[in-house]
Amino acid sequence: MSEKKYKVGYTTGVYDMFHIGHLNILKKAKERCDYLIVGVSTDEVVESYKHRAPIIPFEERIAIVRELRCVDQAVPQVSMDKMEAWKQYHFDALFHGSDWKGSDMYNNMIEQFSKVGVDVVFLPHTEGVSSTLLSEVLYTLKEESEDE
Numbered sequence: 001m002s003e004k005k006y007k008v009g010y011t012t013g014v015y016d017m018f019h020i021g022h023l024n025i026l027k028k029a030k031e032r033c034d035y036l037i038v039g040v041s042t043d044e045v046v047e048s049y050k051h052r053a054p055i056i057p058f059e060e061r062i063a064i065v066r067e068l069r070c071v072d073q074a075v076p077q078v079s080m081d082k083m084e085a086w087k088q089y090h091f092d093a094l095f096h097g098s099d100w101k102g103s104d105m106y107n108n109m110i111e112q113f114s115k116v117g118v119d120v121v122f123l124p125h126t127e128g129v130s131s132t133l134l135s136e137v138l139y140t141l142k143e144e145s146e147d148e
Contacts, residue, residue: 004119009033010091012077014041015061016054021097021126023068028123029095030070037089038065039077049080083112092118099125 011029015022030036040062043053054061058076066074077085082094094113100106101122110120 003032004093006033006091006093006119008035008037008089008091009093009095009121010037010039010082010085010089011095012039012041012082012085014046014054015065016046016056018056018061018064024126025095025097025123026065026068027070029121030072032095032121033093035072036070037073037075037091038071039075039085040065041077045077045080082109086113086116086118094118094120095123096120097125098122 009029009032011025013022013025026036026038040058041054043058046052046054062074062076065071075089079085085091086094094109096106106120113120
């Protein structure tokens with residue numbers, strides 16, 4: 001059985017310190033849809049849940065994502081509420097890394113999106129690479145150098 005092909009797909013991320021895991025998710029998402037919209041989290045959105053700004057400023061992060069061949073449109077993600085994005089972009093598939101599969105947040109999203117005919121599709125997570133881990137190391141180094 002072949003994988004379902006969607007008309008419009010949507011995925012989101014911070015894309016701080018862009019790495020191969022980000023590229024893998026975006027390429028796999030594009031393989032599954034005709035038109036891929038990527039929401040790039042604004043600095044304010046990231047600060048609201050990570051309690052610190054990304055290493056790379058929003059304008060640079062969205063510029064990087066916009067230049068990728070597999071991305072048809074990059075847009076600011078101004079809310080963690082994916083239903084708000086759906087109301088604006090009317091995608092028929094929401095793509096996310098498999099590391100979130102089974103989480104309460106995504107179980108609720110699957111339920112919400114099923115009511116409007118949107119599939120939530122989990123794509124394989126690339127093991128061993130994480131912007132969060134990289135930024136933690138950089139913040140620690142920065143704090144240590146400021147203490148000296």
